[in-house]
Amino acid sequence: MKSVAILYHSAHGHTEHIAQCIREGLSGLAGIQAELLQAQQLAAAPDELLHHDGLILGSPTYLGGVSAPLKAAMDATGGLWRSQRLRGRLAAGFTVSALPAGDKQSTLLSMFTFCMQHGMLWVGNPILPEQHLGVPYEEAANRLGSWSGLMAQADKASPGHAFVPGDIKTARMFGRHFGETLLRLHAGTSVAQQLEHAR
Ligand SMILES: Cc1cc2nc3c(=O)[nH]c(=O)nc-3n(C[C@H](O)[C@H](O)[C@H](O)COP(=O)(O)O)c2cc1C
Numbered sequence: 001m002k003s004v005a006i007l008y009h010s011a012h013g014h015t016e017h018i019a020q021c022i023r024e025g026l027s028g029l030a031g032i033q034a035e036l037l038q039a040q041q042l043a044a045a046p047d048e049l050l051h052h053d054g055l056i057l058g059s060p061t062y063l064g065g066v067s068a069p070l071k072a073a074m075d076a077t078g079g080l081w082r083s084q085r086l087r088g089r090l091a092a093g094f095t096v097s098a099l100p101a102g103d104k105q106s107t108l109l110s111m112f113t114f115c116m117q118h119g120m121l122w123v124g125n126p127i128l129p130e131q132h133l134g135v136p137y138e139e140a141a142n143r144l145g146s147w148s149g150l151m152a153q154a155d156k157a158s159p160g161h162a163f164v165p166g167d168i169k170t171a172r173m174f175g176r177h178f179g180e181t182l183l184r185l186h187a188g189t190s191v192a193q194q195l196e197h198a199r
Pocket of ligand 1: 102
């Protein structure tokens with residue numbers, strides 16, 4: 001059984017809602033267990049990350065970057081960085097913000113850089129935007145066109161009503177893709193076999 005930690009901060013529940021959708025995508029796979037970890041918990045006990053084979057970081061975008069509680073959790077991993085004990089594990093990131101763009105890319109980039117400093121392996125979001133296939137924009141997977149990580153847009157409604165169906169679907173697909181990649185990595189299949197599998 002491979003374990004994935006979804007480490008997130010959410011002040012008003014929107015990022016948490018997407019974290020739960022990602023977990024649903026992961027949990028549909030035999031051989032994967034996924035756990036939600038709040039940033040504040042991890043900041044107090046960063047070695048918890050050593051119990052997981054994969055890490056997915058999540059944050060609301062605040063002023064074009066990660067929120068302070070997620071950054072505090074990231075900064076608490078300094079000892080793990082010195083010993084490089086997270087090296088070789090899979091990582092990915094997601095962010096939620098109010099605007100269609102909202103500088104979410106900048107948030108994902110800071111997560112990516114953090115994971116690269118830890119020697120982790122970054123998994124993107126290789127889902128073709130479905131609106132080009134005729135799916136209505138609000139129902140389309142990866143409608144926001146983000147390949148470096150998962151983006152979702154929340155309006156002011158409560159978390160259960162703030163997202164269009166396409167963003168919920170994308171979050172589940174993103175979780176599933178991460179889990180499948182983790183399983184393939186540990187199964188030791190070649191890159192050629194992985195590409196064949198993805199077709
Ligand atoms: C301090 C602050 C800064 C924000 N900055 C941005 C921003 O740069 N871009 C954006 O689109 N939304 C921005 N937002 C909106 C949040 O990203 C959005 O409300 C998000 O859904 C909050 O997630 P949460 O419910 O998980 O806390 C900001 C909100 C706050 C409170």
